[in-house]
Amino acid sequence: MDHEHNCWQCGSADAGSLFCRYCNSLQAPIPDYYAFFGLPRTLSVDTDELQNRFYSMSRLLHPDRFTRRSEQERRYSLEASSILNDAYRVLRDPIRRAEYVLKEAGYEIGEQRSKDVPPELLEEVFELNMALDELRMGDDGVLPQLDEMRRRFLEMLAAIDAALETKFQRHDTRPDDGGKAEVLEEIKSALHRRRYIRNLVNEVDRQLSSRNA
Amino acid sequence: MAYSDKVLDHYNHPRNVGSLDKQDPQVGTGLVGAPECGDVMKLQIKVNPATGIIEDAKFKTFGCGSAIASSSLATEMLKGRTVDEALAIKNTEIVNELSLPPVKIHCSVLAEDAIKAAISDYKTKNGVAAETAQTA
Known part of the structure; x- marks a missing residue:
């Protein structure tokens, strides 16, 4: 530049x-x-x-x-x-880097409406909340289920990261006036999804550690 | 921020908490979420197929007091209405009834979304069921 x-x-x-x-x-x-x-x-x-x-x-x-x-x-x-x-x-950091580029390009990060979470994820989130509720009420029987859910969320994160890498390359190879914006839009929603799932994993970890404390 | 008495009442004594059989063709399920605050709301209706009247409604919400109160109130409003009457329910009715402050209006929007999602699920199920019946 x-x-x-x-x-x-x-x-x-x-x-x-x-x-x-x-x-x-x-x-x-x-x-x-x-x-x-x-x-x-x-x-x-x-x-x-x-x-x-x-x-x-x-x-x-x-x-x-x-x-x-x-x-x-x-x-x-x-x-x-x-x-x-x-x-x-x-x-x-690839995630912070992408957030920076988006922010500098004028995209709003961190703001979204209810429809942005895909229905299949909502189901998981609901199940997760049910399980965490039961854990709080002292039912250790849900621990295997929580472990399994945590593992699935981490898999989702890994899949998102892999997809992001491809999107990064697509963004970089396009000319400035030739559809970079379209890819940035995709990256933005992938980042939202990623943050949402990251929060879920953090929540599981928080609940599990407060239980052990 | 203080909750209104009506919010507290619904929060402390939520009406119609629970779930209905998702597989039942008479049941419509709406599952909606507000990612930023982590609220997730499940709202279900059971419709009498002959009259189109909502005979039962259940909810389970993970979220703040206002989100719980909004969905609790929504289930009360739904019972006894026809599906079309239920579609006309606006979040502003919930805001007024619960005296929700501006920062909590999104909770009532979530409840309206949940109602619409439940009805849409019910219609999809029965639209599909009717078509299958015709082709059979």
Whole structure:
């Protein structure tokens, strides 16, 4: 992604994103995570490459290196280090990465109506709640059923993750004006479904551990 | 936020909790959910095929007090109505009856969705049953 601006220090145009290529002063950090790392806006990311960039940029931007520099650069190094950590945490995780891309593209995440959960899942959720109710009333007989349900939910999560990977690739290979939006829409509903099931697993774990406590 | 007396009454003494036989052709089952708050609502109706009148209604709801009260009230409203009269029930009636605050209106919407889902299930079952009878 192009990020052309004038250097705040020497005024040169086309200064470069991290340090000015002419006077080598630290530039204001780019808030966009992809642009900050100098990566193309793809949903599939080479995490080894990302990690390499993270380590080398951490060294370059570390506030300790700027103690003798101007106040402006000291501030930029703090800001840049903070963005670097946030950006790395988000981009190295496929789910957070996809959520970030969606959010930046203007999609609302986390808002949905009752119809978004497929009926076959509702059945499972209802059964799960019944079983958890019985567990709370002290009926340990439902434990095998809960284990089985938990296993099925984890399988669903794995299936969603595999499907997401394919969707990521489809998104990345389409041209910007050629149906990326359609794939993003699919990814959004897959993420909703994923979060919903994740919450179910967490709920089972919470109930099981509070019972053991 | 305080619950209204009517919500508390339905919450503490829910009417018509339970289930009907899902396989019974006279029974329509509606299962709806609000993923964000985790509410799940099952509402069932038993219809007299001769009169089209809802003779029994049961529910089981996992959710907040307002969701439980909304579905409890819905089952009370359903009994004695015809299927078409039941389809006309609006969530606003539930809101007014229970004095639900704005943040809990989605609970009444869920109850309306559940009613519609139960009726639609009943109709599907019997539409299909009628067609099979004709072709047989």
